[in-house]
Amino acid sequence: MPGQSAITEFTRTIVVPSGVFAPGHLGELTQYLPFELVDEVLDRTRTVQRRLRRLPSRVGVYFILAMCLFPGAGYLRVWDKLVCGIRALGPWMPSEKALREVRRRLGPAPFKELFEVVAGPLAQPSTPGVCYRRWRTVAFDGCSSLQTPDTPGNLGVLGKARRHRGGLEGYPHVRLMALCETGTRGLLGAVFGPTSEGEPDYARRLLSRLNSSMLLLADRGFSGDEFLNEVADTGAQLLVRATLRRRPAVMAVLPDGSYLTRLRGRTFRVIEADVTAVCADGTRIGDRYRLITTLLDHRSDPADRLIALYHERWEVEISFLALKDTLFTGRVLRSAGPAGLEQELWALLTLYQVLCRIMVDAVESRPGTDPDRASFTVALHAAAEQVITAQGILDPVDHVGDIGRSVLAALHPTRRPRTSARKVKCPMSQYNGSPSENRPTASQRITTIGIAVLPLPANPDEPASRDRAPGFRELTLRVLRTDPGRAWRTVEISRALGITVTSKYRSLCTQINRWAEEAMLIRESRGKYRLAPEWLAPSTLQRST
Numbered sequence: 001m002p003g004q005s006a007i008t009e010f011t012r013t014i015v016v017p018s019g020v021f022a023p024g025h026l027g028e029l030t031q032y033l034p035f036e037l038v039d040e041v042l043d044r045t046r047t048v049q050r051r052l053r054r055l056p057s058r059v060g061v062y063f064i065l066a067m068c069l070f071p072g073a074g075y076l077r078v079w080d081k082l083v084c085g086i087r088a089l090g091p092w093m094p095s096e097k098a099l100r101e102v103r104r105r106l107g108p109a110p111f112k113e114l115f116e117v118v119a120g121p122l123a124q125p126s127t128p129g130v131c132y133r134r135w136r137t138v139a140f141d142g143c144s145s146l147q148t149p150d151t152p153g154n155l156g157v158l159g160k161a162r163r164h165r166g167g168l169e170g171y172p173h174v175r176l177m178a179l180c181e182t183g184t185r186g187l188l189g190a191v192f193g194p195t196s197e198g199e200p201d202y203a204r205r206l207l208s209r210l211n212s213s214m215l216l217l218a219d220r221g222f223s224g225d226e227f228l229n230e231v232a233d234t235g236a237q238l239l240v241r242a243t244l245r246r247r248p249a250v251m252a253v254l255p256d257g258s259y260l261t262r263l264r265g266r267t268f269r270v271i272e273a274d275v276t277a278v279c280a281d282g283t284r285i286g287d288r289y290r291l292i293t294t295l296l297d298h299r300s301d302p303a304d305r306l307i308a309l310y311h312e313r314w315e316v317e318i319s320f321l322a323l324k325d326t327l328f329t330g331r332v333l334r335s336a337g338p339a340g341l342e343q344e345l346w347a348l349l350t351l352y353q354v355l356c357r358i359m360v361d362a363v364e365s366r367p368g369t370d371p372d373r374a375s376f377t378v379a380l381h382a383a384a385e386q387v388i389t390a391q392g393i394l395d396p397v398d399h400v401g402d403i404g405r406s407v408l409a410a411l412h413p414t415r416r417p418r419t420s421a422r423k424v425k426c427p428m429s430q431y432n433g434s435p436s437e438n439r440p441t442a443s444q445r446i447t448t449i450g451i452a453v454l455p456l457p458a459n460p461d462e463p464a465s466r467d468r469a470p471g472f473r474e475l476t477l478r479v480l481r482t483d484p485g486r487a488w489r490t491v492e493i494s495r496a497l498g499i500t501v502t503s504k505y506r507s508l509c510t511q512i513n514r515w516a517e518e519a520m521l522i523r524e525s526r527g528k529y530r531l532a533p534e535w536l537a538p539s540t541l542q543r544s545t
Helices: 035-044 057-069 075-089 096-106 109-118 152-158 199-204 225-233 303-327 338-364 376-389 401-409 472-481 490-496 502-517 538-544
Strands: 135-147 173-181 186-194 214-218 237-242 259-263 266-279 284-293 444-453 521-525 528-531
Touching: 035 057, 035 109, 057 075, 057 096, 057 109, 057 338, 057 376, 075 096, 075 376, 096 109, 096 338, 109 338, 135 199, 135 303, 152 186, 152 338, 173 199, 173 303, 173 338, 186 199, 186 338, 199 225, 214 303, 225 237, 225 259, 225 266, 237 303, 266 303, 284 303, 303 338, 303 376, 303 444, 338 376, 338 401, 376 401, 472 490, 472 502, 472 528, 490 502, 502 521
Parallel strands: 135 214, 214 237
Antiparallel strands: 135 173, 173 186, 237 284, 259 266, 266 284, 266 444, 521 528
């Protein structure tokens, strides 16, 4: 029919830099990483070309960022995508050797500087899900599943981890530690290196990013006394899960069932609770939580509310999922040497942060929309299309832009409670074959969630469960509280605790010295200690509280 064969013609205008700078762009993403910023970073890191080449340093920066946007494409295929929309200009086609040389010439410094510029909180405090009371919620976590090529250069820096069941991993792995804004999953900072270094050591490098406007959420790997005090020294509040093996001494019992303790001379609050979820198929899943926090007032911060808030820590896991599985599609990184690997990772983090910024700008254009509903996959694909068509490079773009409109058109539904199978399929994993915690074999909708705060026994001498059994410190406190004004000798304390073995007695003396340094005990003279006034019986402090 004539109506079905109608033809429409339209003209599209593309505005790009002139000359050899034309291929240097990221489509609409260029609005968030403008030429002026890239030129300034190149100047600060002293990586500007000494003479104008066919591949200027600015073009090299955008090319390396595009490599992370198209991880499955080789160098020349990535270049094809950068020049696809501007072929009418007849851009120069470099060789693979020329593209490798521009990577070597730039090094990692400009990309680390770029990330430092774009990293930071993304959302306004009024955006839903960003803040708890007046604090912006952030989280620490590490990811050690990023694989790098098995080359002598990477092996010399990263090494190979040893498998739980013997042998070495197939590829060298890099550990990535990130400080994430849980409401938007944007990054406030990141560091990376070999997996031989522990997560708390990496996290210490990011403590300077914390301030008094933040509330840090972290898992059991960050619950050491020293680390908790270092976080508190930054002025930030914290809510950290502790292992059930830890049994902090009770200094004061609060009406909501939580209690106060002192760790390295600083007062913390401990909350213990059982969390039980009932799935749609009737399956019941539960776990016991022991949280340590600097939020000491049970009236403004009830225990059950903090237990529910801790769930936000899992948002950092979704950040790592977007980084390594959505953005990098689970591939082995490209770079065969340490310098290239560092460059690639900083570029990857920069690109991720810019995409998060676009998503937040889009949802904030609709007041009341939670950033959880924005799809990272949609933003990533829309950004790739803008690079190929060379759209939005220098054209004025409104607050949302084409990428933002794509995100708003495909918002996720409001998040609903659900649970996954949590099954490890890798046969070589140390977690393969471990108990499934009675989880369902497929994702299930959660119908109800119950939080039961566990109060301490009314009688301190009342028998407790294995998880609530008093620790060595608590038992010593019970002995000293029988006569708090008296100076006790270490031999008297050991006798009261029933310690007769010499090695255990020496261990007790070492711990008593440490407790004196933490101001739990007052050293009267050599070998004689008295209970500090703030460690009176919990019932006495409860009335004063």
